Amino acid sequence: MTNIIQTIEKEEIARLGKKIPKFAPGDTVAVGVNVVEGDRKRVQVFEGVVIARKNRGLNSSFIVRKISSGEGVERTFQLHSPLIDSIEVKRRGNVRRAKLFYLRERSGKSARIKERLKARESDSQFEAIPEVELAEAPAQDAAPAEAPAQDAAPAEAPAQDAAPAEAPAQDAAPAEDKKDA
Structure with a gap:
């Protein structure tokens, strides 16, 4: 019943x-x-x-x-x-x-x-992520891993720009030597 x-x-x-x-x-x-x-x-x-x-x-x-x-x-x-x-x-x-x-x-x-x-x-x-999605995730992560490698080249370029900034500082040092003489 x-x-x-x-x-x-x-x-x-x-x-x-x-x-x-x-x-x-x-x-x-x-x-x-x-x-x-x-x-x-x-x-x-x-x-x-x-x-x-x-x-x-x-x-x-x-x-x-x-x-x-x-x-x-x-x-x-x-x-x-x-x-x-x-x-x-x-x-x-x-x-x-x-x-x-x-x-x-x-x-x-x-x-x-x-x-x-x-x-x-x-x-x-609060479900766990299925294993199928985990297997696909590394394939998608491969493309972003290449992107930082391309970004590394522009990161080196500012270091080259920094070298000419140091050159005028070296030119200023000999000028001080001339004042002492």
Whole structure:
């Protein structure tokens, strides 16, 4: 029975066709939300730290927390909601917990999250370069290697120009000898 529900949810997610980036708790995201005011429609951006994420298929949601005018503001978003225009990951956070509710009691520097510099293996945004591209790269590098060899000749030319500049200095030295005599 649950398999039928899961397949229907997967079909619905595929039908929506939204491209959702991979993000985890601790990441800073900017969520573009469609807001309707009267007859006008605009996108309002809510940027903050993801403190929780629920993966429940079509009912997946996440909570974003930000500090606005010194007050903590949390907002829960449904991941597949038609109200969400876009989700952009601004920076990756390095945390050890799945739920960061402890950030609610913290303020200032203690509420900061370190940035994750290394990519996790599960992150698809940090894909390794395929070996096929690596094999082609040396062939392309051969042409630029020849270009610096051509640039080396003009680099020697200024050295020749420097020699005549030294010649007047030598002419000035005998003039000083004449003054001493």
